[in-house]
Amino acid sequence: MLRLLWSKELKAGLYTWKSLAWLLVTSLIFSVTSYLMLTNRELSLLDQTEMLWLLSKVILSAALLVVVIDSSSLITSEFEQETIECLFLAPLTLKDFVLGKLAVSFTLWALVYLVAAPYVIVTSAGSQLTCAMLGYTALYGSLTVLGFTLLVFAVSFFYRSLRNTLTTSLTVLLASSISALFSSGLKRSAFARALGSINPLDNVFASLDNVLVDYQVSLGRNLSFLLPLVGFCAVMFGFLLLALRAFSRKGITKD
Amino acid sequence: MRTLLLTVSVLALLVFAQRVPAESASPLELRVLSSRTLSGTAGDFVEVVGEIANSSAQATDSITTYLSLVDTGTKMPVDLEDWSAERGLFIGSIDAGQTLPLTWKIHFVQPGAYALAIVAAVEGRDQPIISALTFFKVAAKRNLNPGHVLPVALGEPLLLVFAFLLLKYRRDRKHP
Amino acid sequence: MAEVISASHISKSYGDCKAVDDLSLSVQSGEFFGFLGPNGAGKTTTIRMLTGIMRPDAGTIHIDGHEVRNRQQLSRAIGVLSESRGFYGWMTGEEYLRFFAGLYGIADAERTVSSLLEEVGLGEHKRKTIGAYSRGMEQRLGLARALVNRPQILFLDEPTLGLDPQGQEDVQQLLRRLNQGGATVFYSSHLLHEVSRLCSMVAIINQGRLVATGTLDALERQTGSKDLQSVFFALTNP
Numbered sequence: 001m002l003r004l005l006w007s008k009e010l011k012a013g014l015y016t017w018k019s020l021a022w023l024l025v026t027s028l029i030f031s032v033t034s035y036l037m038l039t040n041r042e043l044s045l046l047d048q049t050e051m052l053w054l055l056s057k058v059i060l061s062a063a064l065l066v067v068v069i070d071s072s073s074l075i076t077s078e079f080e081q082e083t084i085e086c087l088f089l090a091p092l093t094l095k096d097f098v099l100g101k102l103a104v105s106f107t108l109w110a111l112v113y114l115v116a117a118p119y120v121i122v123t124s125a126g127s128q129l130t131c132a133m134l135g136y137t138a139l140y141g142s143l144t145v146l147g148f149t150l151l152v153f154a155v156s157f158f159y160r161s162l163r164n165t166l167t168t169s170l171t172v173l174l175a176s177s178i179s180a181l182f183s184s185g186l187k188r189s190a191f192a193r194a195l196g197s198i199n200p201l202d203n204v205f206a207s208l209d210n211v212l213v214d215y216q217v218s219l220g221r222n223l224s225f226l227l228p229l230v231g232f233c234a235v236m237f238g239f240l241l242l243a244l245r246a247f248s249r250k251g252i253t254k255d
Numbered sequence: 256m257r258t259l260l261l262t263v264s265v266l267a268l269l270v271f272a273q274r275v276p277a278e279s280a281s282p283l284e285l286r287v288l289s290s291r292t293l294s295g296t297a298g299d300f301v302e303v304v305g306e307i308a309n310s311s312a313q314a315t316d317s318i319t320t321y322l323s324l325v326d327t328g329t330k331m332p333v334d335l336e337d338w339s340a341e342r343g344l345f346i347g348s349i350d351a352g353q354t355l356p357l358t359w360k361i362h363f364v365q366p367g368a369y370a371l372a373i374v375a376a377v378e379g380r381d382q383p384i385i386s387a388l389t390f391f392k393v394a395a396k397r398n399l400n401p402g403h404v405l406p407v408a409l410g411e412p413l414l415l416v417f418a419f420l421l422l423k424y425r426r427d428r429k430h431p
Numbered sequence: 432m433a434e435v436i437s438a439s440h441i442s443k444s445y446g447d448c449k450a451v452d453d454l455s456l457s458v459q460s461g462e463f464f465g466f467l468g469p470n471g472a473g474k475t476t477t478i479r480m481l482t483g484i485m486r487p488d489a490g491t492i493h494i495d496g497h498e499v500r501n502r503q504q505l506s507r508a509i510g511v512l513s514e515s516r517g518f519y520g521w522m523t524g525e526e527y528l529r530f531f532a533g534l535y536g537i538a539d540a541e542r543t544v545s546s547l548l549e550e551v552g553l554g555e556h557k558r559k560t561i562g563a564y565s566r567g568m569e570q571r572l573g574l575a576r577a578l579v580n581r582p583q584i585l586f587l588d589e590p591t592l593g594l595d596p597q598g599q600e601d602v603q604q605l606l607r608r609l610n611q612g613g614a615t616v617f618y619s620s621h622l623l624h625e626v627s628r629l630c631s632m633v634a635i636i637n638q639g640r641l642v643a644t645g646t647l648d649a650l651e652r653q654t655g656s657k658d659l660q661s662v663f664f665a666l667t668n669p
Contacts, residue, residue, distance in 0.1 A: 024416065034407070035408050038401035039398070042396060042398055044298050045298075115411060115415075122402060122407050123402060123404065125402065
């Protein structure tokens with residue numbers, strides 16, 4: 001049942017060219033970014049480790065943006081196209097429905113990662129950081145995609161509307177990125193430090209800095225960054241369970 | 256102080272393109288020795304070698320020497336922040352008749368034509384001392400394929416477009 | 432005859448508005464049961480509760496002897512053509528039915544899908560995308576989807592809506608065949624002539640309440656009317 005749903009959504013993405021369009025956009029972003037960075041590197045304006053760190057941030061940010069936007073329509077489109085009733089008239093459990101959609105989000109992330117991998121390999125050539133960069137990008141990408149997708153799904157079940165889901169999800173994503181706008185002074189403040197300790201994206205970027213710039217590649221040395229991310233996923237999972245409970249109470253068609 | 260030095264350097268370079276006449280010469284002389292080896296390509300790291308000579312009968316104390324760079328194309332001073340980590344070289348004291356070497360490592364950040372001078376600020380003197388101008392060129396680095404990224408940067412988007420078209424063709428053939 | 436659909440004192444409100452008010456009905460196995468009512472009477476809400484899409488605020492519902500709690504079990508026993516007519520426009524008719532056949536775990540999906548598409552008159556259009564279907568073709572596809580698991584209990588909400596006269600006749604004949612084969616049909620429609628032709632039992636709902644239930648003859652005698660239309664107006668517009 002899960003495989004059937006996943007296959008249907010995958011075909012929908014391919015045959016409506018949605019997924020391919022996303023992959024093309026991310027590929028172009030990576031092409032421009034890596035070209036500019038390597039040009040700067042040849043001018044010795046950019047150290048290779050800094051370049052890899054920047055590239056990993058671009059990859060994760062682009063992937064998150066794509067997955068959040070695409071996932072926002074995965075469930076809400078079933079409500080808006082009025083196909084949800086037929087789905088739940090069939091012997092399809094809510095669990096299989098959600099897991100099937102989650103598998104699609106992960107597939108999109110996996111495809112973006114596969115698109116990004118050659119750029120990582122080329123830009124990290126000669127640095128001995130290729131495996132670390134690929135590994136940590138996969139790990140942190142998967143966890144952040146999981147967390148944000150669970151959030152998007154929860155919001156989808158609450159709102160049942162693409163516009164509201166997308167607005168809310170993008171707002172949360174932007175709020176997670178807000179520390180990038182802090183001045184160096186504000187970054188040292190207690191507020192910024194507190195925010196940084198729980199913000200999943202801050203932890204991811206700090207860990208990548210630790211791995212790629214400071215060469216702290218072992219997982220043990222990055223546990224302090226990994227744990228808040230796992231916590232974020234757990235919180236979002238709880239939020240989704242709440243949303244599913246509310247959905248079951250309200251019924252498939254809204255009153 | 257830095258802004259003052261930059262402004263004075265530019266004015267000095269524009270107005271006094273020649274050496275200062277002997278009657279008003281300072282006891283200190285500055286020379287750029289690497290003038291013939293300076294030209295290069297953007298991205299290169301080069302060493303600017305100069306010297307400071309005390310031709311007077313007395314020692315001179317508290318001298319700070321700086322590099323001053325002007326873009327002769329735009330006639331604008333160049334902020335050396337990206338070009339060199341070494342700004343001022345402090346010389347505590349130079350004895351009478353002594354000559355001391357000066358070196359700066361600079362990074363050619365931007366292509367163009369430049370004029371370089373060494374400027375010395377001496378404590379107690381209002382006017383800085385400036386060496387003769389050294390002119391050099393930085394050629395642009397032309398590499399269309401930095402880090403061999405071009406096959407990936409162009410190839411991947413093209414591959415995706417090809418996949419897109421192939422899928423469309425197969426779908427249209429199966430379901431006219 | 433065994434009771435296959437049983438609703439006992441079911442109610443449903445949307446805020447202050449009571450859509451279904453203390454409704455009880457019973458459908459026997461093999462019946463062709465007509466369910467009539469004016470717009471906003473509560474027909475669709477009743478069907479949604481009977482098919483497990485919506486939970487009633489009060490009362491109990493039994494389908495085929497089981498209380499409507501386990502939606503997965505219920506969905507295998509029934510086929511539903513609901514009011515919601517959403518489709519996946521990028522899919523072909525064949526792909527759509529094959530998807531639902533997969534959801535139901537139908538063993539011989541290819542053969543089932545092919546024969547269903549022929550039965551509903553979409554054999555020629557099975558390779559076209561649903562986005563290119565007319566309203567009538569979509570309706571036929573919806574009916575095919577309701578039949579994909581060959582259910583013994585069918586809930587149909589306006590099944591001939593959007594069909595041309597030939598299409599309506601074809602669907603009616605199909606439903607008659609299914610009913611003669613033992614399927615119970617719960618048929619909701621505004622088309623009184625259809626209901627009077629097809630249904631052996633009729634229930635009429637008005638303003639959320641069941642106002643009458645019985646055979647056509649019994650209702651005509653009860654209201655002193657000569658046809659279903661007169662019965663309908665007598666009971667819904669006194």
